[in-house]
Amino acid sequence: MPLRHSVYLGEAKVAVTPLSNRLRFAGTMEFGGSDATIDAHRLRGIAQSAHAYLPDFAPEPQPQSQSQSQSQGWTGLRPMTPDGLPVIGPLPGKDNVLVASGHSMLGVTLAPVTADIIAAEISGGRQRAETAHTARPFSPQRFGSRRGRTRADG
Structure with a gap:
């Protein structure tokens, strides 16, 4: 075929x-x-x-x-997260590790925006600042310890 x-x-x-x-x-x-x-x-x-x-x-x-x-x-197995959102960005505590995973069944669909976020992280500077708002909901930091956070922090 x-x-x-x-x-x-x-x-x-x-x-x-x-x-x-x-x-x-x-x-x-x-x-x-x-x-x-x-x-x-x-x-x-x-x-x-x-x-x-x-x-x-x-x-x-x-x-x-x-x-x-x-x-x-x-x-x-497909990588999935508890909140259903992918994990994209720097791994907390590891300055040389970037994560781009947990896309469920949308890996191909989300590949372009994921690539933009990862490229911005690698480039740093202005490009990183431009994608920061888009990238925030997907940050690996959202799964960090809740100890020490205030209500205002999330």
């Missing part, structure tokens, strides 16, 4: 991304622990959605062994 760019199958909630000579189908997000077990029912649902939207697409059969294969289902 020759796709030149990613597409989103909105009703099925499945993203299709061309990767070299293959397609990656991604969908279903589950909130929970760190269990990386693949739910076969959800995997079948993604494959069925792919076929419903792209009738000429024929997925390769799943391998029977447990060894890794390019056509095998895969699952991974």
Whole structure:
């Protein structure tokens, strides 16, 4: 299936991304622990959605062994934060560490503004001052110790 760019199958909630000579189908997000077990029912649902939207697409059969294969289902964890906002900016107490994480499912969408904030931090000076207001809600400092803060501090 020759796709030149990613597409989103909105009703099925499945993203299709061309990767070299293959397609990656991604969908279903589950909130929970760190269990990386693949739910076969959800995997079948993604494959069925792919076929419903792209009738000429024929997925390769799943391998029977447990060894890794390019056509095998895969699952991974997404970095999320307690307040749902990404963490972008300098790590408190570490002057040489910048954080850009916790974007949930919006990493690609938020990449440009995240890059602007990180570039401003690296450049410093006027550029940093210009992005300070935008960057403030995403600061890693918001998760710091609440001891010693007054009500006015947050």
